[in-house]
Amino acid sequence: MNDVRIDDLPVRDELRGKSPYGAPQLDVPVRLNTNENPYPLPEPLVERIAERVREAARDLNRYPDRDAVELRTQLAKYLTDTSGHQVGLANVWAANGSNEVIQQLLQTFGGPGRTAIGFEPSYSMHALISRGTGTGWISGPRNADFTIDLPAAERWIAENKPDVVFITTPNNPTGNAVPRETVLALYEAAQAAKPSVVIVDEAYIEFSHGDSLLPLIEGRPNLVVSRTMSKAFGAAGLRLGYLAAHPAVVDAVQLVRLPYHLSAITQATALAALEHTDTLLKYVEQLKSERDRLVSELRALGFDVVESDANFVQFGRFEGEGGSHAAWQKILDRGVLVRDNGIPGWLRVSAGTPEENDAFLDAVRELKKEHGA
Numbered sequence: 001m002n003d004v005r006i007d008d009l010p011v012r013d014e015l016r017g018k019s020p021y022g023a024p025q026l027d028v029p030v031r032l033n034t035n036e037n038p039y040p041l042p043e044p045l046v047e048r049i050a051e052r053v054r055e056a057a058r059d060l061n062r063y064p065d066r067d068a069v070e071l072r073t074q075l076a077k078y079l080t081d082t083s084g085h086q087v088g089l090a091n092v093w094a095a096n097g098s099n100e101v102i103q104q105l106l107q108t109f110g111g112p113g114r115t116a117i118g119f120e121p122s123y124s125m126h127a128l129i130s131r132g133t134g135t136g137w138i139s140g141p142r143n144a145d146f147t148i149d150l151p152a153a154e155r156w157i158a159e160n161k162p163d164v165v166f167i168t169t170p171n172n173p174t175g176n177a178v179p180r181e182t183v184l185a186l187y188e189a190a191q192a193a194k195p196s197v198v199i200v201d202e203a204y205i206e207f208s209h210g211d212s213l214l215p216l217i218e219g220r221p222n223l224v225v226s227r228t229m230s231k232a233f234g235a236a237g238l239r240l241g242y243l244a245a246h247p248a249v250v251d252a253v254q255l256v257r258l259p260y261h262l263s264a265i266t267q268a269t270a271l272a273a274l275e276h277t278d279t280l281l282k283y284v285e286q287l288k289s290e291r292d293r294l295v296s297e298l299r300a301l302g303f304d305v306v307e308s309d310a311n312f313v314q315f316g317r318f319e320g321e322g323g324s325h326a327a328w329q330k331i332l333d334r335g336v337l338v339r340d341n342g343i344p345g346w347l348r349v350s351a352g353t354p355e356e357n358d359a360f361l362d363a364v365r366e367l368k369k370e371h372g373a
Contacts (some may be wrong), residue, residue, distance in 0.1 A: 037234035098241030110135030174307030206232035
């Protein structure tokens with residue numbers, strides 16, 4: 001019985017030979033591999049969560065608000081306050097993490113006989129969720145510096161006529177932001193080839209040097225901006241993602257959402273976090289400063305570093321025997337876990353607390369000194 005493997009089961013062909021998403025979690029002193037916010041939630045927020053959850057618990061015999069009206073209203077206020085672009089309840093939808101947002105979008109606009117395109121390396125769940133929803137996946141072109149090759153991308157869109165286009169900015173795992181002009185050009189190319197939905201994944205936008213592309217949804221009904229509370233809000237364990245788009249998109253995704261998909265506890269916790277936005281965004285400013293310090297220090301050590309607008313930094317280049325994985329192991333041997341994304345010659349480190357970042361920098365200094373990495 002134990003010798004049965006996934007591929008021995010009657011799984012769909014497009015899932016055969018694939019691996020589930022995941023990052024190794026190891027018991028080491030410093031873990032900087034999953035782009036988490038390293039700061040625990042402040043005690044006043046923890047107390048407010050407890051209050052809101054206690055209130056919600058009194059009605060757990062009833063289904064939660066299936067439309068999450070209060071939560072979506074407060075998310076719309078947050079987006080309006082931070083972007084300067086007015087959005088309302090009708091523009092916002094929320095789900096269990098941005099991954100479920102993406103899944104709902106692909107269930108609505110993708111599916112069997114349809115295709116999605118993304119520009120890799122990028123967030124691997126875009127491709128995984130596409131395959132999981134029966135959507136064909138096309139990997140689009142990037143330049144050697146990890147920017148999107150716009151002329152080539154426009155040709156790919158014209159030739160392949162995808163139903164869904166993913167643009168990740170700031171990009172994960174490379175950290176670089178996509179210029180507004182590039183997003184606009186890709187949107188126009190997608191509409192010219194075949195009216196398709198363009199999803200701008202802004203999971204890390206609060207850490208960017210630049211502004212959100214949220215205002216671009218105005219007058220563009222096929223443009224969707226996806227967000228998460230996992231990063232800037234330090235609430236990865238909450239699992240709350242959301243989108244902003246034309247109200248028709250919000251109406252469309254409700255065709256595929258599961259009934260009462262957001263629990264009352266999730267909604268209560270997210271509302272408590274939104275009450276403490278100002279405090280949480282101060283942590284974001286600290287992380288941005290630490291991210292910039294990592295970029296500066298790594299370059300001073302002679303590493304190649306991709307300009308980062310996220311809460312992580314991609315650095316390299318590791319060549320020779322073992323390449324980036326060997327370097328990953330040597331850093332791990334010094335008690336620091338970073339991410340090997342499988343991009344030859346490169347590793348990614350999340351911005352941690354000053355003390356965690358010091359430990360990481362000490363590890364790479366030793367690596368540079370001892371092994372000439």
